[in-house]
Amino acid sequence: MQTILITGGLGQVGSYLTDRFCRENKVIVLDNTFSPCRHEVPAGVQLVIGDIQGPEAVRLVGQADVVIHTAAQIDVNRSMEQPMFDCENNILGTLNLLEAARQTNLKRFIYFSSAAIYGETLQMPVSENHPTQPLSPYGVSKLTGEQYALMYHRAFNLPISVLRPFNIYSPRQDPSNPYSGVITKFIERTKAGQSPVIFGDGEQTRDFISVHDIVDLVQLLVEKEDAIGKVFNAGTGKQTSVNRLAGIVQHVFDSDLPLEYRQARIGDIRHSVADISAAKTLGFVPKVSLEDGLAEFVKKCE
Ligand code: UD2
Numbered sequence: 375m376q377t378i379l380i381t382g383g384l385g386q387v388g389s390y391l392t393d394r395f396c397r398e399n400k401v402i403v404l405d406n407t408f409s410p411c412r413h414e415v416p417a418g419v420q421l422v423i424g425d426i427q428g429p430e431a432v433r434l435v436g437q438a439d440v441v442i443h444t445a446a447q448i449d450v451n452r453s454m455e456q457p458m459f460d461c462e463n464n465i466l467g468t469l470n471l472l473e474a475a476r477q478t479n480l481k482r483f484i485y486f487s488s489a490a491i492y493g494e495t496l497q498m499p500v501s502e503n504h505p506t507q508p509l510s511p512y513g514v515s516k517l518t519g520e521q522y523a524l525m526y527h528r529a530f531n532l533p534i535s536v537l538r539p540f541n542i543y544s545p546r547q548d549p550s551n552p553y554s555g556v557i558t559k560f561i562e563r564t565k566a567g568q569s570p571v572i573f574g575d576g577e578q579t580r581d582f583i584s585v586h587d588i589v590d591l592v593q594l595l596v597e598k599e600d601a602i603g604k605v606f607n608a609g610t611g612k613q614t615s616v617n618r619l620a621g622i623v624q625h626v627f628d629s630d631l632p633l634e635y636r637q638a639r640i641g642d643i644r645h646s647v648a649d650i651s652a653a654k655t656l657g658f659v660p661k662v663s664l665e666d667g668l669a670e671f672v673k674k675c676e
Pocket residue numbers: 448450488489490491540541542553554555556557559560571572573574578580616639642643
């Protein structure tokens with residue numbers, strides 16, 4: 375049995391990781407409850423309310439065999455308005471954990487980066503060695519965290535693996551959070567008897583990945599020696615247009631209202647899809663189709 379520290383363990387991704395890893399491990403959740411998707415942890419899991427920048431975080435890293443670092447300031451717009459806040463949380467917070475990890479015998483440190491580090495992409499699908507040209511302070515802070523993590527691997531032999539998730543969805547995403555993704559927004563409107571609102575012509579595409587597939591991939595990163603010192607895209611490798619997504623949501627929720635089109639978002643990326651060859655070398659196979667993933671939201675509503 376290993377001790378696994380999950381930072382941001384009350385969040386959308388962290389809470390699913392906690393559910394999976396607590397079956398066979400001792401899990402400690404560190405969360406500042408800034409944007410929790412749930413307020414309790416499963417029985418047997420230790421919850422520590424605190425910040426990744428503080429001394430508490432250092433103490434907890436010292437107790438862990440594995441650190442899965444998901445805690446972050448995740449709002450791209452907020453990063454534009456308050457870049458210092460974003461920098462402190464995402465860069466200094468990550469550095470605090472890495473510094474703590476340097477003093478230990480950790481078996482693995484998984485760093486959650488983001489596809490935001492790529493910015494507008496030049497070729498598709500996007501592989502991990504594509505140039506990085508972030509378009510927001512959030513993208514810069516995530517990329518800087520990656521660079522620190524990989525440097526700690528090279529210089530101090532820390533067993534780091536980096537994950538770059540594309541568009542993650544789950545029924546636990548908080549609909550009241552302005553940051554929440556297009557899937558949550560479409561479902562909330564459809565449930566309220568309103569049309570999904572599409573920004574632009576709806577032909578922009580994304581690689582939507584279920585949180586369950588993300589958890590599978592993290593498990594592989596924790597288990598496989600081959601994952602150390604490497605960066606992995608976390609997507610499905612499938613491209614879905616926003617128009618098609620709206621159609622599937624309406625089908626799943628049995629709605630036929632006409633779609634509502636509004637002006638495109640400034641700075642919206644046109645196409646995004648992951649090359650997942652690297653993750654496949656670890657044995658990763660995305661299992662949840664968009665249709666099945668969305669059906670899970672219906673169950674939650676029942
Ligand atoms: C995702 C990430 C973001 C950052 C970025 C980097 C999420 C939730 N956000 O932003 O953190 O990593 O990728 O590229 O995963 N849209 C609509 N109607 C709506 C809401 C959105 O048409 O009501 C469109 C939106 O204009 C965009 C697409 O849907 O073209 C996806 O939007 P999103 O906010 O879910 O995610 P994205 O890809 O902008």
